[in-house]
Amino acid sequence: xxxxxxxxxxxxxxxxxxxxxxxxxxxxxxxxxxxxxxxxxxxxxxxxxxxxxxxxxxxxxxxxxxxxxxxxxxxxxxxxxxxxxxxxxxxxxxxxxxxxxxxxxxxxxxxxxxxxxxxxxxxxxxxxxxxxxxxxxxxxxxxxxxxxxxxxxxxxxxxxxxxxxxxxxxxxxxxxxxxxxxxxxxxxxxxxxxxxxxxxxxxxxxxxxxxxxxxxxxxxxxxxxxxxxxxxxxxxxxxxxxxxxxxxxxxxxxxxxxxxxxxxxxxxxxxxxxxxxxxxxxxxxxxxxxxxxxxxxxxxxxxxx
Amino acid sequence: xxxxxxxxxxxxxxxxxxxxxxxxxxxxxxxxxxxxxxxxxxxxxxxxxxxxxxxxxxxxxxxxxxxxxxxxxxxxxxxxxxxxxxxxxxxxxxxxxxxxxxxxxxxxxxxxxxxxxxxxxxxxxxxxxxxxxxxxxxxxxxxxxxxxxxxxxxxxxxxxxxxxxxxxxxxxxxxxxxxxxxxxxxxxxxxxxxxxxxxxxxxxxxxxxxxxxxxxxxxxxxxxxxxxxxxxxxxxxxxxxxxxxxxxxxxxxxxxxxxxxxxxxxxxxxxxxxxxxxxxxxxxxxxxxxxxxxxxxxxxxxxxxxxxxxxxxxxxxxxxxxxxxxxxxxxxxxxxxxxx
Numbered sequence: 001x002x003x004x005x006x007x008x009x010x011x012x013x014x015x016x017x018x019x020x021x022x023x024x025x026x027x028x029x030x031x032x033x034x035x036x037x038x039x040x041x042x043x044x045x046x047x048x049x050x051x052x053x054x055x056x057x058x059x060x061x062x063x064x065x066x067x068x069x070x071x072x073x074x075x076x077x078x079x080x081x082x083x084x085x086x087x088x089x090x091x092x093x094x095x096x097x098x099x100x101x102x103x104x105x106x107x108x109x110x111x112x113x114x115x116x117x118x119x120x121x122x123x124x125x126x127x128x129x130x131x132x133x134x135x136x137x138x139x140x141x142x143x144x145x146x147x148x149x150x151x152x153x154x155x156x157x158x159x160x161x162x163x164x165x166x167x168x169x170x171x172x173x174x175x176x177x178x179x180x181x182x183x184x185x186x187x188x189x190x191x192x193x194x195x196x197x198x199x200x201x202x203x204x205x206x207x208x209x210x211x212x213x214x215x216x217x218x219x220x221x222x223x224x225x226x227x228x229x230x231x232x233x234x235x236x237x238x239x240x241x242x243x244x245x246x247x248x249x250x251x252x253x254x255x256x257x258x259x260x261x262x263x264x265x266x267x268x269x270x271x272x273x274x275x276x277x278x279x280x281x282x283x284x285x286x287x288x289x290x291x292x293x294x295x296x297x298x299x300x301x302x303x304x305x
Numbered sequence: 306x307x308x309x310x311x312x313x314x315x316x317x318x319x320x321x322x323x324x325x326x327x328x329x330x331x332x333x334x335x336x337x338x339x340x341x342x343x344x345x346x347x348x349x350x351x352x353x354x355x356x357x358x359x360x361x362x363x364x365x366x367x368x369x370x371x372x373x374x375x376x377x378x379x380x381x382x383x384x385x386x387x388x389x390x391x392x393x394x395x396x397x398x399x400x401x402x403x404x405x406x407x408x409x410x411x412x413x414x415x416x417x418x419x420x421x422x423x424x425x426x427x428x429x430x431x432x433x434x435x436x437x438x439x440x441x442x443x444x445x446x447x448x449x450x451x452x453x454x455x456x457x458x459x460x461x462x463x464x465x466x467x468x469x470x471x472x473x474x475x476x477x478x479x480x481x482x483x484x485x486x487x488x489x490x491x492x493x494x495x496x497x498x499x500x501x502x503x504x505x506x507x508x509x510x511x512x513x514x515x516x517x518x519x520x521x522x523x524x525x526x527x528x529x530x531x532x533x534x535x536x537x538x539x540x541x542x543x544x545x546x547x548x549x550x551x552x553x554x555x556x557x558x559x560x561x562x563x564x565x566x567x568x569x570x571x572x573x574x575x576x577x578x579x580x581x582x583x584x585x586x587x588x589x590x591x592x593x594x595x596x597x598x599x600x601x602x603x604x605x606x607x608x609x610x611x612x613x614x615x616x617x618x619x620x621x622x623x624x625x626x627x628x629x630x631x632x633x634x635x636x637x638x639x640x641x642x643x644x645x
Binding site: 212298 | 362386393394457
């Protein structure tokens, strides 16, 4: 167990290092920099800026310096926003993104898993058709279209929910549906196919031959087995939801992390790009790790190693 | 004595996208109390479907379309789901072919066996149940049963898993045990152990067994009586000694010719039955075995033969046994004339 954990953590650190390195190299490989501008800036100013942010140092030194900061969990100052650090962006944005993400995650789980179960158990009946129709819509229509439609109907026409912001709990409803729609559909389909597969297994026939009720067959013998593939994709899904969606945050004017990330790329804000990428990667890796631990709880065939 | 199980003219179909599969097309047999009936046939003969029909475990696509199934005189075909649940496990238990896939991989063995007891005897306390599971594990000779209660199926070998399946099936002392090829997926040496175990447990508990297999060797070891199935029909039925002494159906003869014999001359080749089983969506008009039968006559293709009584307590479905069948080249007539 301890050996396994050490190995996993070492792997995580190596992965993060490679992600940071790759991002750094790609970022610097593109011509131009954070201070490239349409306006004429005097050479003296440019030199001073480069000097201040140590962009004149050789690249390897810049990278090593960055890694040094990273070890102290210091993601460095933003190149574009005077006096702001990347840590500030995360500290400001993450609570909004994470809160919306958590609400959305609960919604996704509560909607998708029952939908998948009903659909599998009523295979080929109208309930199944209905769920699969909803799931197809959810997977194919982009979130910003759903968001716009929801705002038009529920905020503009019916006036039930605010148009933007998350000042009250009502504000979470529309972004939650728009952001979670894809995951709900995807997980419902996965749950359905997984449960259908399990229900055809020999051990389900054995359970039925014992004379136990069909409800017990499903709950006790089928669901846990059927959850395994769902748990697998849950790691990346959780990471995605909690770190925020640029599109949804933009539409609903939520000051989350997604906005900072996308803006930093267009503005060539080196430290912010790196910081956000490394943060997101760390989050994703951590979630995958937690999922792996969950696996061991669900499936006795999987051991630590 | 009244038989424990009486099946009359059982018909079972499956609805598939290609059409209705007539898996069982009118099968009748009895399982006597305390005895073992072997049902023999190749894949697709309808032998497994017959057993699943008895327990109503046909899934959503299969259904019994006709006939009668009586357990100790009590008709089962009209039973509701709830009534069937009380019978499954408690009065008729079943063991399946593949012990690797027939146990739930995520539930400890002791709990899977215990669930059977829990379902049919809710008044039992948890401690009593655990004690009873231990007793069952000892009965099927699982080594170190206390340790094995909390083990998962993947920690067991195939033979051990099948022992657990047997323990589970016998937990409620069923009147009838249906074993659907319980040894097919096991090594030969393990097969023998399992068969011996089943025989000794049957003697101890006095239950009746319906043993489904494609292996006549296994039948010879365990069964009192044999029913040979082909193409959804019961071709021949006889006591074990009689059928091995003198098979009275060309298909049974074919099956026997394809058993390897240890004492046989090395140069004598095994005789496989040529051809393949019939399409059960459009079952043949006549005898289903006719296209593969070396003795087939014109009438065999036209009409399903009636049963002929071929001796004491035995019958066979073959046109060669008809009083009007030609004697020349007839494997059954020559023998009978010689006997007379």
